[in-house]
Amino acid sequence: MAIVNPYLNFLGTTEAAFNHYKTVFGGEFSMLLRYRDTPEAGEVQEEDKDKIMHMALPIGNGNILMGTDALGSMGQSLQQGNNFYLSVHADSKVDADRVFSGLSTDGQEQMPMQDTFWGAYFGMLKDKFGVQWMISFEQARAQ
Structure with missing residues (x-):
């Protein structure tokens, strides 16, 4: 297995959280994709289009902190404890x-x-x- 990375989910605060993490870990975002930039943008409510679909911040030694905004308008919900994934990048x-x-x-x-x-x-x-x-x-x- 090549790499395992944390993937964090937020309720509309991904960009703010990642800007904070960037001040802590340094570096630059390797990916920032908003819901408006996806093929499914037409299905996303207008107030959600600028929220984050995927964001990635390299934090050293091949590790990448990743995240997304969960959209209540698309039936997604979060509770403390289900707001993260382990992301496995297979070979x-x-x-x-x-x-x-x-x-x-x-x-x-x-x-x-x-x-x-x-x-x-x-x-x-x-x-x-x-x-x-x-x-x-x-x-x-x-x-």
């Missing part, structure tokens, strides 16, 4: 499927493994112990 599609299958056994699949508009092979699940996981394989990273 291949086969490895991603193996990890996803193993972790989802007796758990709850949230998004099946599939090719995404951002170019990753990606899926989400909650394992039988209540831990939330994101599994992805990015061809560009593997080369």
